[in-house]
Amino acid sequence: MNTPDSLASKWLDRASSDHTIVFLLDALKQDNCPTGPLSSLVKNTTCGPDRAGGFAMNVTSIESATLDKSSQNYGGKKTSSAPKPTIVICQNNIYDYPDYLRTLSHELIHSIDQCRAKADWSNLKHHACSEIRASNLSGECGYGVELLRGNMKHRGGHIDCVMRRANLSLKANPNENGEGEEVIKEVFPQCYADLYPFMRHPGSN
Ligand SMILES: [Zn+2]
Secondary structure, eight states: OOOOHHHHHHHHHHHTTOHHHHHHHHHHHHTTOOOOOHHHHEEEEOOOTTOOEEEEESBSSGGGOBOOTTSSSOBOOBOSSSOOEEEEEEGGGOOSHHHHHHHHHHHHHHHHHHHHHOOOTTSHHHHHHHHHHHHHHSSTTOHHHHHHTTOOOOTTHHHHHHHHHHHHHHHTSTTOSSOHHHHHHHHHHHHHHOOTTOSSOTTOO
């Protein structure tokens, strides 16, 4: 898919007033992560297949956040100042605005975990926990989204989806040597129940 730059930047503009995104940005601030306007944190770019986005902390400028397919984080010169997240959205793998919002929420939840819990991405338990939270809370496992992917199971479908997507992300971690699924099962109950910064699941009405 080739999402033109103009459309991706329109989505970014629109996202800056989306109430879930504003709420997540606020939570980042409260966790002592310096933030700023959404446009200063997010870079729309083109990536290889199967990758919707990523994030890095403490890169000197948004331009230096280059894609590193093999890890959760992006390369870039580190600064010694307070951590500031840089989020990369792979616009060529995003098919519409709701998909853009879900991807952005997913990466913001990772950023929040980095800020509040000092997640260590080389630790598979930390990585698994954040992927479970990001898939659970971003809406990417909503029933409608799963239907579009051809997954029709209703009962238990959400949990299956969160596990499946967390597993896929964990496989990209260079420290994963086949134990990802076990690690996910181990941390799942605690991390799936952790809705922070939401008071209740954002998908429930
Ligand atoms: Zn993720």
